[in-house]
Each structure stands twice: as C-alpha cells, then as structure tokens.
Amino acid sequence: MIAKLISNTQLTSRTKSEGSRIARKHLGSFAKESAKTKHTVRIYDTTLRDGNQAVGVNFSVEDKVKIARRLSDFGVDYIEAGWPNPANSSESEVFTRLRKERLQSKIAAFGMTRKADLSCQKDENLNALRTSNADCIAIVGKAWLLHVERVLETTAGQNLKMISDSIAYLKDYGYHVIFDAEHFFDGFKDNPEFAIKTVSAAAQAGAEEIVLCDTRGKSMPNEVYKITAFVKKKINKPLGIHAHNDRGLATANSLFAVMGGAEHVQGTINGIGERCGNADLVEVISNLGLNLEVETELDLSKLTRLSDYVYEIANLNRNHYQPFVGKYAFSHKGGIHGHAVSKFPETYEHADPSLFGNTRSIVVSSQTGLANILSKAKEFGLHLEGNPAKAAEIIPRIKDLEASGYNLENAEATLNLVYARSLGESLEYFDLIGWKAQVSNDPNGATCESIVKVKVDGEPLIIAAEGNGPVNAFDIALKKALENQYPELASVKLVGYRVRETDAEKGTAAAVRVFIEFEANGERWSTVGVSTNILKASEEALLDGYVYFLYKKSNRR
Numbered sequence: 001m002i003a004k005l006i007s008n009t010q011l012t013s014r015t016k017s018e019g020s021r022i023a024r025k026h027l028g029s030f031a032k033e034s035a036k037t038k039h040t041v042r043i044y045d046t047t048l049r050d051g052n053q054a055v056g057v058n059f060s061v062e063d064k065v066k067i068a069r070r071l072s073d074f075g076v077d078y079i080e081a082g083w084p085n086p087a088n089s090s091e092s093e094v095f096t097r098l099r100k101e102r103l104q105s106k107i108a109a110f111g112m113t114r115k116a117d118l119s120c121q122k123d124e125n126l127n128a129l130r131t132s133n134a135d136c137i138a139i140v141g142k143a144w145l146l147h148v149e150r151v152l153e154t155t156a157g158q159n160l161k162m163i164s165d166s167i168a169y170l171k172d173y174g175y176h177v178i179f180d181a182e183h184f185f186d187g188f189k190d191n192p193e194f195a196i197k198t199v200s201a202a203a204q205a206g207a208e209e210i211v212l213c214d215t216r217g218k219s220m221p222n223e224v225y226k227i228t229a230f231v232k233k234k235i236n237k238p239l240g241i242h243a244h245n246d247r248g249l250a251t252a253n254s255l256f257a258v259m260g261g262a263e264h265v266q267g268t269i270n271g272i273g274e275r276c277g278n279a280d281l282v283e284v285i286s287n288l289g290l291n292l293e294v295e296t297e298l299d300l301s302k303l304t305r306l307s308d309y310v311y312e313i314a315n316l317n318r319n320h321y322q323p324f325v326g327k328y329a330f331s332h333k334g335g336i337h338g339h340a341v342s343k344f345p346e347t348y349e350h351a352d353p354s355l356f357g358n359t360r361s362i363v364v365s366s367q368t369g370l371a372n373i374l375s376k377a378k379e380f381g382l383h384l385e386g387n388p389a390k391a392a393e394i395i396p397r398i399k400d401l402e403a404s405g406y407n408l409e410n411a412e413a414t415l416n417l418v419y420a421r422s423l424g425e426s427l428e429y430f431d432l433i434g435w436k437a438q439v440s441n442d443p444n445g446a447t448c449e450s451i452v453k454v455k456v457d458g459e460p461l462i463i464a465a466e467g468n469g470p471v472n473a474f475d476i477a478l479k480k481a482l483e484n485q486y487p488e489l490a491s492v493k494l495v496g497y498r499v500r501e502t503d504a505e506k507g508t509a510a511a512v513r514v515f516i517e518f519e520a521n522g523e524r525w526s527t528v529g530v531s532t533n534i535l536k537a538s539e540e541a542l543l544d545g546y547v548y549f550l551y552k553k554s555n556r557r
C-alpha cells in the first residue's frame with residue numbers, strides 16, 4: 001500500500017492555517033520540516049518474525065498463516081513471515097503455505113548476510129532465503145564496527161564485502177532486496193564514516209530499500225531525525241526505520257525517522273518483540289495519519305480487531321489501556337468527563353474512536369453522575385432519557401454496591417442486570433433453592449461434588465455433579481439443571497475466573513471479589529460477586545452470567 005501525505009481535510013482551511021502558524025511558531029524546525037515531508041510511507045510488519053522473538057510468544061505455522069491473512073486484509077505492504085533456515089523446517093514451511101494464500105501484501109523473508117569465511121553459494125542460510133518462495137528478502141548486516149570486530153571477529157572491509165556479495169547474490173535471482181542496517185544509529189554515533197559505507201555498499205549492490213535500525217532502542221528522537229535526514233542526502237535509495245522500544249521511544253523514533261525522510265516503517269502489531277518489543281504499528285500507523293497527515297490505504301477501522309486478534313493468537317493478555325485500540329482508550333470515568341463527552345466528544349477525546357474500530361464508553365462507577373447513567377443505559381439498549389427520576393435512583397444503588405466491594409467497571413453484565421432490575425424488568429428465569437458442595441481429600445487426590453436444588457418453570461430439580469473444585473462442581477450441576485429448560489446454555493463457556501480481596505487488612509475475614517468471564521458464540525461478558533465466603537461470591541457471579549445470557553437472548557426474540 002502506498003501512503004500519500006495529503007492535507008488534512010477534516011480542518012477548515014482557516015483554522016488549519018491559523019493552527020499550523022501558531023504550532024510552527026512553538027514547535028520550530030521539526031514542524032517546518034515535517035510539513036515538507038511529501039513522500040510515501042510503506043508499512044512493513046514483522047509481527048511474525050520479530051514479534052515471534054518476544055519472550056512468551058511462539059507462533060505455530062498455522063498461527064502465522066492466520067495472522068498473515070488479517071495483516072493482508074488490513075493492508076500492510078510487507079509481511080515479514082520468518083527466517084527460513086536449514087535448522088528449522090517450520091520457518092520454511094510458512095512460506096510454502098503463504099504462497100498458496102494469494103495475499104495482497106508482499107511476503108518478506110528475513111536472513112543474514114553470508115558468513116565471513118563462506119561464499120554466498122556455500123552459505124546454507126543464504127540459500128534457504130534464495131529458495132524461500134518469498135516475494136522479497138530483508139537481509140540484515142552489521143553497521144556498527146563494535147559488532148564487526150567483537151562479534152563477527154572480522155574486518156571492516158570484509159564486512160562490507162559480505163553485505164555487497166549477499167545482496168548481489170540475491171539480486172541475481174531476481175529478488176527485491178531490503179537491507180536492514182543493524183545497529184545503524186549506534187554505529188553512526190560511534191563511527192559515521194563506517195556506518196555510511198555499509199549502507200552505500202548495500203545501495204551499490206542493488207538493495208531497493210535501506211532500513212536504518214535502532215536495534216538496542218537507545219536512540220533519541222532528535223538523533224533519529226537528524227541521522228535519517230543526513231543519510232537521505234548521502235544515499236539515493238528509499239530509507240526505512242526499524243526501532244526497538246527499550247527506552248519507550250520506538251513509536252516516537254519511527255515518526256521522527258519519517259519526518260527525517262524515511263518512507264518505510266517496520267514494526268509489529270501491539271509492539272510485541274525482542275526484549276521490550278518493537279515499534280507498535282498500532283500507534284505508528286494511527287499517528288502517521290493523525291499527526292503527520294499521511295493518508296494510507298490501510299483500513300484503520302480494522303485496527304482494534306486486528307490488535308485483539310494478535311493478542312488472542314499470541315496468547316497474551318490484552319492491554320486495556322493501549323492507545324487507540326485498548327478497551328479503556330475511550331472510556332470516561334469521571335462524572336465531569338462523562339457529562340462533557342456526551343455533549344461534545346472532543347472535550348476529552350483526541351480523535352473519534354470509530355476511526356480505529358474502537359468505541360466510546362462512559363464508565364459507570366461510584367464517581368458517576370446522571371449523564372453517565374443515561375449514556376450507559378443507552379449502550380445497554382434501555383431508555384431512561386424521559387425518566388430522570390428513575391435514572392437518579394440507580395446512582396445510590398451503584399454507589400452502595402461499589403462501597404461493598406463490587407467493581408462494576410469490569411463487570412458490564414452485572415451492571416446491565418442492576419439497570420434492568422431497577423427498571424423492574426423480569427429476570428425470573430429460574431429459582432436457586434440451595435446448593436451444597438463437598439470436598440474430600442484422600443490418598444488418590446481431592447474430589448469435589450455438588451448438589452444443586454433449583455426450580456425451573458415451577459418444576460423442582462435436584463442435580464448432582466463432580467468437578468475439579470467446588471465452584472466448578474456447582475457450575476456443572478447448575479448448568480445441567482438449567483439445560484433441560486434452556487438448551488441454548490450449552491453454548492456458554494466459562495473462560496475466566498479471578499478472585500481478589502476487597503480489603504486486604506482483614507485477612508481471611510475479608511470480603512473477596514470474584515470476577516467471571518463467559519463466552520458464547522463469539523460474544524464475551526463479565527460478572528462480579530462479593531462476599532466474605534468465596535463460594536457465595538462465585539455463586540453470585542455465576543448466576544449473573546447465566547441470567548444475563550438468558551436476558552439478552554429473550555430480548556433478541
């Protein structure tokens with residue numbers, strides 16, 4: 001995808017020119033330079049290669065194919081799918097699989113320049129790249145003399161030859177070659193002449209794009225800006241940036257590189273990667289559009305779902321506070337905020353959440369005001385606008401619950417039921433008469449049994465079940481009892497169970513808060529229960545989860 005810099009049509013010409021005049025006066029040369037940056041930006045995603053190097057992330061071949069489909073659908077220019085090498089056949093298999101997918105994005109294979117003592121023809125890693133089935137090759141070479149001498153244990157001259165030989169070799173086979181100048185910024189600060197020689201060698205050997213890497217994430221944005229602008233004057237090839245986040249500057253450094261003239265940005269979705277990760281493409285892409293006025297053909301409205309998807313496949317917890325795509329990125333909790341946002345969103349929002357596929361939410365908590373209550377009711381599909389007295393009744397109810405330890409911000413389903421009950425909606429789907437759980441421990445291990453007495457449609461039922469803990473046994477027995485009348489409950493899965501103390505000072509007599517997360521047919525909801533008895537708190541949260549499902553289901557009919 002080619003991204004073009006265009007003027008921001010969302011602003012009127014008068015406010016825009018006035019705004020930029022004032023902004024430039026205060027921002028100085030960076031703003032002036034960035035306004036001149038009329039070039040294209042290509043997005044190079046390395047979630048499947050650098051992202052896979054994050055501790056705790058291990059994508060299978062299947063995972064990589066699934067993520068690649070989403071990235072291509074989102075519209076990135078390049079997908080770096082891995083490092084084909086003879087030691088790991090699954091890395092090569094990914095490329096064979098992706099070849100069959102007919103993706104829009106170009107597939108890049110990553111690898112190193114030839115070894116110092118081998119010819120290209122004899123270098124197995126280089127030949128794995130040559131036979132990789134990729135559309136293009138990103139070849140990494142050293143741009144810092146320290147690495148050349150101490151790690152590769154070779155000479156500056158030999159290193160330059162390794163770069164040009166490897167690129168020329170791959171060019172002979174018709175590949176589009178991207179040169180990743182590893183540690184470029186550190187190398188430049190150490191010995192600018194040598195660093196420039198490495199990228200010149202790559203350019204002369206035929207590399208189509210030269211990527212300057214801040215491999216240790218040690219550079220400052222102003223350095224990245226100046227060095228990129230300097231290299232741009234020396235090298236007649238498009239430049240790129242590959243920034244790591246070791247000092248929390250990867251996004252800033254990527255943007256400053258673009259201001260300095262880079263036309264290609266590498267990063268990963270959610271910033272996953274080696275050590276502290278890579279530049280987060282979620283942030284970079286959004287800022288390119290919002291702050292540098294780069295209009296891309298990327299479908300930004302898919303960003304939130306893409307971010308969620310990558311967390312899911314990587315088996316990582318979502319970051320609810322993540323800019324642009326986090327669940328709370330556009331959540332307003334303070335009463336004053338909620339009131340202002342419902343009148344005029346710009347008061348507390350830097351951009352429209354729907355641009356990124358995210359949604360605004362007015363959080364209802366003990367700090368809540370009437371405006372938040374009304375807006376939340378609307379989200380739940382309940383109409384309270386014409387009944388402010390009823391809405392006002394909900395405030396003390398929520399404050400009481402929160403004072404006794406309920407945290408309703410994270411338990412929207414329980415909150416929805418509080419609203420529904422306050423409005424007198426009937427939620428009598430079943431009547432739990434009582435339940436018992438017995439835990440016995442013998443030499444063969446612990447066993448748990450539960451007996452549940454429940455009345456469904458006037459019919460009393462007693463059901464027993466075993467589980468791997470008292471809550472699990474109760475849940476299985478309750479579901480069995482209810483499924484006679486409500487077979488659709490079979491699709492409901494319990495996907496999260498967390499217990500927290502609400503008042504740590506009281507020790508074991510303290511109340512506990514149980515959060516339960518449910519899922520059915522791709523939808524998720526969470527509930528909360530509080531009691532000094534963990535089983536009672538769990539019962540409350542479980543019942544809310546099933547009642548909420550049945551309530552939503554009956555409302556849809």
Ligand SMILES: [Zn+2]
Binds near residue numbers: 050215274278
């Ligand atoms: Zn990297």
